[in-house]
Amino acid sequence: MIKRLSALAHSLACFQGEWDADIDALRRGASFGSAEPGGIVVGRRGGGLSALEVSQHDLVRSWSRCRLHLWQVGGGLMSQGLAVFFDVGDTLASAVVEGTHLSRLDTYPFVPEVLVRLRSGDVAPPASVGLISDTGDESAATMNKVLRAAGLLPLVDAELCLFSSIEGIDKSQAALFERARERAALPATRCVFVGEDAKERGIAASVGFRVSPHPLHALHLVAVDFAVHP
The missing domain is CATH 3.40.50.1000 (HAD superfamily/HAD-like)
Incomplete structure (x- = not known):
């Protein structure tokens, strides 16, 4: 159980790093893929694009990756x-x-x-x-x-x-x-x-x-x- 909880804590820490990196990329104006019609204007930031459009699928990429990994390493804890x-x-x-x-x-x-x-x-x-x-x-x-x-x-x-x-x-x-x-x-x-x-x-x-x-x-x-x- 202690090992499993440690793995979950490690996953959360890794996800935080990935999320921060994605948000930093958004602030700099980086794109996570081609914007599709109906995309969402994420925001306007100095030093980046004036208006960055990404698809809803891209916006939830990091969150979905975190939840899936927690399920995989957490086993029964997320059942x-x-x-x-x-x-x-x-x-x-x-x-x-x-x-x-x-x-x-x-x-x-x-x-x-x-x-x-x-x-x-x-x-x-x-x-x-x-x-x-x-x-x-x-x-x-x-x-x-x-x-x-x-x-x-x-x-x-x-x-x-x-x-x-x-x-x-x-x-x-x-x-x-x-x-x-x-x-x-x-x-x-x-x-x-x-x-x-x-x-x-x-x-x-x-x-x-x-x-x-x-x-x-x-x-x-x-x-x-x-x-x-x-």
């Missing part, structure tokens, strides 16, 4: 982790489209409580909460804006939000769910996908996810199957 990923449209909210673009999300009344209870550990160990959503050609900025206006943004983990317009793959591909699992740095059996579409649930299940058709059902599933009993 109790849990990540619950939700579809957005028709699962958490109704999407309102004006023209060809998303203008707002009307969040269902029960949703905020479900997300808070999952994150707080009210029904099981505290869960990370993410989104897996097909978003057409919407930018990350648009998605953040509508999620914030809908009251959802503070209730999810930004590094676990996977939008097809940013990732370059959608929910018809098992690779998107694999990528979500990698970002969570958990076994697929510790990941849940919640969505109203049976075909999409089938794809998630094909890579080992537990699946649920409705947020309230997901809350029950987590309480029954993932609760830690003394």
Whole structure:
């Protein structure tokens, strides 16, 4: 146990160095790869580029690498982790489209409580909460804006939000769910996908996810199957 904890501490120290190096590169204007349409303007720094665009995938690279390495060296210490990923449209909210673009999300009344209870550990160990959503050609900025206006943004983990317009793959591909699992740095059996579409649930299940058709059902599933009993 002491050796395992030492390995975890070493991993955290290594990650801190990598994270600091990535942030320093951003400040100097270095690029982590070609910016994709819908990229995020990270910031403006003297001595660097006036506006640096990187994809959401690049922004979470260091964080995902850390979580995956901690899982690998930590063994059973991270086996109790849990990540619950939700579809957005028709699962958490109704999407309102004006023209060809998303203008707002009307969040269902029960949703905020479900997300808070999952994150707080009210029904099981505290869960990370993410989104897996097909978003057409919407930018990350648009998605953040509508999620914030809908009251959802503070209730999810930004590094676990996977939008097809940013990732370059959608929910018809098992690779998107694999990528979500990698970002969570958990076994697929510790990941849940919640969505109203049976075909999409089938794809998630094909890579080992537990699946649920409705947020309230997901809350029950987590309480029954993932609760830690003394």
